[in-house]
Structures are given as C-alpha cells and as structure tokens.
Amino acid sequence: MNQILIIYTGGTIGMMSDPVTKALVPINFEQIMDNVPELERLNCKIKVHSFDTVIDSSNMNPEIWNELARLIKKNYDSVDGFVVLHGSDTMAFSASALSFMLENLDKPVIFTGSQLPISAVRTDAKENLMTAIELAKAKKNDRARVPEVCIYFDYKLFRGNRAFKYNSSKFEAFRSPNYPILAESGVHLRFSVNDIRQPGTEPIIVHNMAANDVAVLKLYPGISPKVVESILASEVRGVIMETYGSGNTTTDDWFIDLLKKAIDSGKVILDISQCKVGTVELGRYETSKQLKDIGVTNGYDMTFEAAVTKMMYLLGQSNDPLQVKAWLETDLRGELTIS
Ligand code: ASP
16 A cells, blocks of 8 residues: 655644634644545555644745755655645745755655645645645556656646746645646546656655855846845855846846856856746847856746755855856756756
C-alpha cells in the first residue's frame, strides 16, 4: 500500500475563528482530521507531521523551508509522496523554493491549502486535500506520475515554480500562464504527460537555502535616482528588477550608469517583466539592448516567486556573480523557457 506523508505548516485550511477577536487563527491537525473522515477511505497509509508552531503563511521564511526540506529528506525513502498543507498567500514562494532545494527529485511534493477553513460548510479544502493525496500517490508502471514540486488548487495541478496567487477571493486562487497545467481533476484525473518533467537516474540532493540577501527594484515612470540608488546601494548581492513589457527600462544615462556600477561591484541584477504573460527578450528593443551590454541577467518568463527564490538559492551556492548569472539564465527545474 502506498504511503504518503502530510506535512502541516498552517494556513486557512486549518484555521478557526478566534472566539474573542473573530480573526482566523491556525488550529492543530487532529481537528483537521476530524473534519475529513473520508481520509480513512483512501487506499493508502497516511503519516502526518505537524509543525510545532502552525502559521499563517505570511510568516513563512527560509528557515522553515530548510525545515521542510530536512523533513522530506528524512522521510524520502519510506514514503511514496508528500502533501504539504500551506497557506495560499506565500505558497508559490515555498513551492518555488523547494523546487530548487530538491535536486533530482523523483517523488511528488504537492502543496495545497484552501480559501475557506476545512470546517466551513462550503469549504474548498476537502477536494483540494483529497485530490492532492491522490496525485501524490498516483503511479504508472511503478513510477510517480508527477515527480515534481507542484501546487494543487481548485481542480488544477500546477508546476510549483510556474504558479502564483492571483486571486484572494475565488476558489481559483492560482494561475500559471507561462506553463501548461500538469494535471486536471474531473471525473478522471487527466495528466498532461508531455508537460511533466521526468527525473534522471541521479539520487536526490537536498540543498539548504543559505542566503537571503536579495532586493527588489520595481520600475515605474518617474522613479527617482535617489530611490534606485538606495536599492542598489543596499547590502545585497542580488537584485530582482521588475521591468516593463519584454524587459525594457528607461534609457536615461543616470539609470544605466547606476545599474552598471552595481554590476561592476559584483551584484547580480535579474530582469523579469511586470507582465504576467510572455518573456523578457533583452535586445528586442533599444530600451533593453543596453541592459544586455552592461551585463544584466535575463530572467526570461520566470515568475516573481521563482526569481526571488532561485536568486536566494543560487547566492547560497556560489560567491561568483558570473556563475550565479549563468545558472539564473539556465533552466534548472522547469522554471523558465529559453526563447
Ligand atoms: N492568510 C492565509 C495564509 O496564507 C491564506 C490562505 O491560507 O489561503 O496562511
């Protein structure tokens, strides 16, 4: 019989109204189990690990990612797949982070949660949880059908490092416009076999998230030299620059000079677009050609969540900015499409 490890970190799925403040707060896992007697009827063994302190995912941080990765490593040989119960607010960051930290993954790690608590009458939690378990244990010819870090939400399975939360009130909370969904749940579970990554034969390597010195520079017309300077002067090694359209920025001399100075001093500047669909094409317009010339890194069609966590991960792997740049521009875990 298949064995699945459910890791409970918190999130709305396991929240209840505080009787005094009326705000939603996380509860313990036993109370979740009480709400889903159907779990007993799934044809698999379920182990549960609940974090000592369960959190709203707005409090997520790299130490907890390291703890999650350690748990996965510890249980890797004894289970067939993992389901991570997590708040939806930062789920795409955690799923992206874990995708980079788990190299050569060949088992499913399915993140899920819900928009309404599991005890609510109209909850979306039960379907999300039950199907996430089905996906974590799904096999064909004795091999996992989805050996990836994924997000399952509202009948769709997404590659974790391609998805982002785009809606805070609909059950359809996630989207992944730059990559097809990996599976869809209806009367049957339909897998998009050609879009699912297949593992090699190398054993899994579990990496630590060892750096977080990353800043974000989001452009807007009218941004001042003072603002850009203060972000680029900060004590960080990596900057995610959110640009316009296909990777364009102002061509004002002061701006290009500040970027060049930062790159020459050893910072890595990663260009991703503010557009949710499409890709960065450095050199397509005059307004991005100079960026390429001064050594800005191409983020292609990466999500903001993938860009931030990939930068953190790689800064922890190397102190050489050129090496980090080369890895950022490489498809490591299916997070970008090189056009
Ligand atoms: N604030 C909650 C969290 O991210 C929202 C959710 O779970 O959907 O923990």
